[in-house]
Amino acid sequence: MATKTANSLEVAKRAGVSQATVSYVLNKRGDQSISESTRQRVLDAARDLNYRPNRLANGVLRGKSNIVGVITTYLNSDFHASVMTGTCDVLAENGYHTYIASATGNATLQRDVELMLEHRVEGIIWLAESAPWIREAIGAGVPWVIVDDNSLADIADCVVSNDVAGARLAIDHLVALGHRRIAFWSAEWDSSSYRDRRHGYAAALASHGISVDPSLVRTFPLDARRAAIELHDFLSLPEPPTAFFFTSDINAMVALHAAQDTGIAVPGDIAITGYSGQDYADFNDITTVSQNAREMGRKAASLLLRRLADPAIIPGTYLTATKLIVRGSTVHQPAKNRFYPLPNNVRH
Amino acid sequence: MATKTANSLEVAKRAGVSQATVSYVLNKRGDQSISESTRQRVLDAARDLNYRPNRLANGVLRGKSNIVGVITTYLNSDFHASVMTGTCDVLAENGYHTYIASATGNATLQRDVELMLEHRVEGIIWLAESAPWIREAIGAGVPWVIVDDNSLADIADCVVSNDVAGARLAIDHLVALGHRRIAFWSAEWDSSSYRDRRHGYAAALASHGISVDPSLVRTFPLDARRAAIELHDFLSLPEPPTAFFFTSDINAMVALHAAQDTGIAVPGDIAITGYSGQDYADFNDITTVSQNAREMGRKAASLLLRRLADPAIIPGTYLTATKLIVRGSTVHQPAKNRFYPLPNNVRH
DNA sequence: TTGAAAGCGCTAACAG
DNA sequence: CTGTTAGCGCTTTCAA
Numbered sequence: 001m002a003t004k005t006a007n008s009l010e011v012a013k014r015a016g017v018s019q020a021t022v023s024y025v026l027n028k029r030g031d032q033s034i035s036e037s038t039r040q041r042v043l044d045a046a047r048d049l050n051y052r053p054n055r056l057a058n059g060v061l062r063g064k065s066n067i068v069g070v071i072t073t074y075l076n077s078d079f080h081a082s083v084m085t086g087t088c089d090v091l092a093e094n095g096y097h098t099y100i101a102s103a104t105g106n107a108t109l110q111r112d113v114e115l116m117l118e119h120r121v122e123g124i125i126w127l128a129e130s131a132p133w134i135r136e137a138i139g140a141g142v143p144w145v146i147v148d149d150n151s152l153a154d155i156a157d158c159v160v161s162n163d164v165a166g167a168r169l170a171i172d173h174l175v176a177l178g179h180r181r182i183a184f185w186s187a188e189w190d191s192s193s194y195r196d197r198r199h200g201y202a203a204a205l206a207s208h209g210i211s212v213d214p215s216l217v218r219t220f221p222l223d224a225r226r227a228a229i230e231l232h233d234f235l236s237l238p239e240p241p242t243a244f245f246f247t248s249d250i251n252a253m254v255a256l257h258a259a260q261d262t263g264i265a266v267p268g269d270i271a272i273t274g275y276s277g278q279d280y281a282d283f284n285d286i287t288t289v290s291q292n293a294r295e296m297g298r299k300a301a302s303l304l305l306r307r308l309a310d311p312a313i314i315p316g317t318y319l320t321a322t323k324l325i326v327r328g329s330t331v332h333q334p335a336k337n338r339f340y341p342l343p344n345n346v347r348h
Numbered sequence: 349m350a351t352k353t354a355n356s357l358e359v360a361k362r363a364g365v366s367q368a369t370v371s372y373v374l375n376k377r378g379d380q381s382i383s384e385s386t387r388q389r390v391l392d393a394a395r396d397l398n399y400r401p402n403r404l405a406n407g408v409l410r411g412k413s414n415i416v417g418v419i420t421t422y423l424n425s426d427f428h429a430s431v432m433t434g435t436c437d438v439l440a441e442n443g444y445h446t447y448i449a450s451a452t453g454n455a456t457l458q459r460d461v462e463l464m465l466e467h468r469v470e471g472i473i474w475l476a477e478s479a480p481w482i483r484e485a486i487g488a489g490v491p492w493v494i495v496d497d498n499s500l501a502d503i504a505d506c507v508v509s510n511d512v513a514g515a516r517l518a519i520d521h522l523v524a525l526g527h528r529r530i531a532f533w534s535a536e537w538d539s540s541s542y543r544d545r546r547h548g549y550a551a552a553l554a555s556h557g558i559s560v561d562p563s564l565v566r567t568f569p570l571d572a573r574r575a576a577i578e579l580h581d582f583l584s585l586p587e588p589p590t591a592f593f594f595t596s597d598i599n600a601m602v603a604l605h606a607a608q609d610t611g612i613a614v615p616g617d618i619a620i621t622g623y624s625g626q627d628y629a630d631f632n633d634i635t636t637v638s639q640n641a642r643e644m645g646r647k648a649a650s651l652l653l654r655r656l657a658d659p660a661i662i663p664g665t666y667l668t669a670t671k672l673i674v675r676g677s678t679v680h681q682p683a684k685n686r687f688y689p690l691p692n693n694v695r696h
Numbered sequence: 697t698t699g700a701a702a703g704c705g706c707t708a709a710c711a712g
Numbered sequence: 713c714t715g716t717t718a719g720c721g722c723t724t725t726c727a728a
Binding site: 007009019020023024027053054057058059061062 | 707
């Protein structure tokens with residue numbers, strides 16, 4: 001049961017030195033010269049007593065916790081998990097630690113932010129939908145980095161993938177395959193990312209001399225049954241779409257299954273592109289625009305660290321690259337050779 | 349820019365009272381009687397100055413951080429993410445906070461544990477593969493709860509799903525469908541969970557009067573290409589299996605794709621069951637044994653809280669229920685109606 | 697009903 | 713080269 005940890009005073013006593021000397025030795029301070037014998041005695045004493053520095057005390061003293069908070073609404077999202085992995089990695093590499101909150105609902109989220117600030121996190125990485133209260137929250141405390149939304153780029157560093165370019169990649173691909181009637185079918189999520197994908201969609205079409213047909217732009221429903229119905233509704237238009245650009249892999253996958261279950265051939269009858277480059281897309285052989293979420297997470301952490309080092313830097317938006325991954329949902333792959341390697345450490 | 353937060357002394361000054369009074373008011377201490385007017389003045393001052401209690405200082409003082417550490421090797425795993433969600437929820441409900449580390453490799457993991465202890469986490473929830481050094485680590489510090497492995501149940505609370513029963517559910521189902529030649533095809537992961545699934549497999553077969561054929565028990569390879577080769581090797585046995593029991597959904601999925609890609613009908617030629625009840629299985633219409641990972645996470649957190657309240661409790665293993673979810677990989681579903689609802693908050 | 701003072705574990709000036 | 717001292721922000725006796 002939590003063997004009472006020794007404190008630095010006890011270590012000092014045992015080594016026959018003062019508390020300060022212990023601190024000097026343990027923190028390897030170059031500006032203090034310590035005799036090798038003292039050093040050894042301190043080190044030995046610390047080991048013998050199983051000494052473990054108390055970072056809370058250290059934090060009180062220096063007003064710095066060495067902790068960064070990450071807030072996400074949905075840990076089970078592959079995207080969020082990948083971002084977080086990248087973030088954790090970079091923070092750990094730099095001696096920082098990650099304090100996480102996963103919650104839904106603005107009341108809880110607000111409380112989580114407050115708690116983090118009470119714990120004196122040095123910054124917050126925000127992986128959730130934007131909300132009106134956030135602007136104020138950012139102003140009041142530590143620096144924030146916002147991932148996957150850049151609507152607050154005037155007061156916080158934002159990391160978004162280049163969604164305009166990403167959408168263009170997909171549309172260019174579809175047009176190159178001969179598609180002219182391309183639907184934009186997106187979940188309802190009011191974020192700059194989704195808006196950018198829509199702009200990219202429109203711009204890409206325009207550059208090919210195709211005008212946006214409003215009847216081909218729709219909101220993706222929340223359940224698969226309605227998705228199937230809507231899909232058939234789409235296809236019974238006078239001039240039905242031959243291709244669908246989705247803003248998420250999961251929507252693309254639901255639509256793909258809806259199509260397959262009801263005898264619509266993919267990519268024979270319709271082509272489908274997803275967005276994000278998640279496992280879903282890989283496993284279901286869906287062409288997608290890869291976002292490199294891990295890289296986004298790494299970038300977010302570095303931006304935060306940079307701002308911690310130099311608070312004067314003017315906030316801005318940082319774009320990460322997107323990449324088209326062509327798979328069987330747009331191009332019929334003659335010999336299906338989906339010999340993807342399994343992710344490392346995968347289980348269950 | 350981190351507007352220097354006011355401290356309790358400043359609040360006291362502004363309210364014209366002592367620091368102690370501020371503490372009494374803000375912590376709503378019943379044993380101290382405070383006049384309503386003083387109370388109001390303190391509250392007002394705190395609000396005006398934007399006072400935020402410093403939990404680090406509080407932690408130093410009381411030797412308690414109110415933080416629990418969670419260590420996982422693979423955040424992108426649906427299983428880990430679900431467990432963590434459950435854990436975060438319960439901890440938050442009880443005023444605790446979650447400090448997370450995600451790492452790979454024993455050196456890093458050990459360092460992470462050490463760091464958490466230095467931050468004075470009150471307990472650790474372990475979501476990673478067991479390793480020899482863990483036993484010692486547990487002895488030395490705070491209480492641990494281990495999820496999905498019970499090999500250290502003598503010194504730590506363990507939460508595992510009832511894997512013997514879970515395996516039996518799957519095997520009973522396959523036997524009921526007429527299968528007698530059932531393969532056990534498992535990833536190589538030395539945990540009690542996997543061992544239990546194997547015991548359950550053997551016991552269930554035995555109860556149906558079928559003996560285990562060692563040639564039907566194999567290790568799942570690390571890449572899909574080799575999985576495909578191995579699958580065909582299986583099927584070219586003199587008496588090939590007609591059904592495959594996998595210990596994970598992802599393996600089942602890889603095998604399913606390997607089968608489909610090479611003209612083997614599922615469930616026509618072979619039946620397949622996964623394990624875990626993850627999204628993978630749902631989206632690929634795979635029969636699986638659901639583990640309710642979220643519930644496991646909740647259970648882990650409650651066990652830790654219970655032990656924190658009463659350290660004397662003797663450690664043990666806690667089983668969570670499993671459930672069979674029948675889908676199209678074992679039973680041909682006449683009218684495919686996979687109208688699953690999308691998970692809440694899903695995106696990308 | 698309120699306040700003064702001690703102290704949690706640690707680090708950083710400043711002496712010596 | 714090492715020790716003394718002050719103090720981080722907070723809670724909590726103990727007096728008043």
